[in-house]
Amino acid sequence: MANKDNHRHFGHVRKLPSNRYQASYLGPDGTRRYAPETFVTKTDANAWLSTVEADLLRGEWVDPLLGKVKLEEFGTRWIKERSLGVRTREEYNRIFRLHVVPLLDGKTLNDISTETVRSWRQHLLDNGRSATTTAKAYRLLRAILNTALDDNRIKRNPCRIKGADQEKAPERPVASVPQVFTLAESMPPRFRLLVLAAAFTGLRWGELIGLRRGDVDLDAPTVKVPRRLAQLNSGKLVAGPPKSEAGYRTVALPDILVDDFRRHLMAFVGAGPEALMFVGPKGAGLKRGNWHRSVKWIKTVKVVGLPEGFHFHDLRHTGNTLAAASGASTRELMHRMGHGSMRAALIYQHATSERDREIAAKLSRRVKAARKRRT
Helix, strand or coil: CCCCEEECCCCEEEECCCCCEEEEEECCCCCEEECCCCECCHHHHHHHHHHHHHHHHHCCCCCCCHHHCEHHHHHHHHHHHCCCCHHHHHHHHHHHHHHHCCCCCCCEHHHCCHHHHHHHHHHHHHCCCCHHHHHHHHHHHHHHHHHHHHCCCCCCCCCCCCCCCCCCCCCCCCCCHHHHHHHHHCCCHHHHHHHHHHHHCCCCHHHHHCCEHHHEECCCCEEEECCEEEECCCCCEEEECCCCHHHCEEEECCHHHHHHHHHHHHHHCCCCCCCECCECCCCCECCHHHHHHHCCHHHHHHHHCCCCCCCCHHHHHHHHHHHHHCCCCHHHHHHHHCCCCHHHHHHCCCCCHHHHHHHHHHHHHHHHHHHHHHC
């Protein structure tokens, strides 16, 4: 008979007028919860209730009501409440708005399965999103859903696609030492040191333009990195902490830069300890786009003989490569670069032909010395 309740020791199964079966149970709080779908047979409905009962007994039950919140609402709140730098927060909001919400619009946390994530990711790739953008979007969605998992809103994180979080960025170009100095000499005098420091200190653009006179100790000689300047989408420069805890560091200056720092401090930096190290001709902080145009970066790079597409950030890549070739350990590279994980530092730990020749030469000298001692 339709609508007749079928009782069991846990939960209820009811036959509907459609001849399908509906399963429900009372949760720990006494609220009745229903299966997300109806079943063809009573056996299937009972099997679903047995699974729920087992989860309750193991302490693995997840309240399905908590998972009914919309992904857009939960993700927006996640980004707002997260402890992030202002630039990172803007970037997360942009990725979420452009690459996550449009394709998963209207879905609740409960609605998102691994199949849903797989289809969403493939749609991004099929519609012109780069592998790098897709990997960033995937990592953001996974982080949001990890919090949903921690909050017991979902039973498991559906972002389980192997390798989807990885991006194979193309190998960045490396400048030679003569090219670095030629590039520096091609800059207006107030920006000569900016290029040299980018190549030989391991500091990022935002860390360099955030440096102040008081951060530089030429007796040590060292540079402290207590902050960075981030440029918002509005163009405003905002001071904030480095990208991570590892970003707070004191970096030793190569001796070759000490005189350059001294001359730069005398010629272009204000007297107070809070005076910015690198400013424009009118004393304002540097904005990346304006600075690139003012120094004719693309044209200058080409004249120097560097490959098309050589970025300012590639000077940091150049310096890290030189540091690795000089024998810096992974831990030492991590410190100099301001990274908290080994992944980035290990990129520079590959063997270079120059370093290999140095090792071969040292090995040869040791062998010769050992043979000489025997004779």
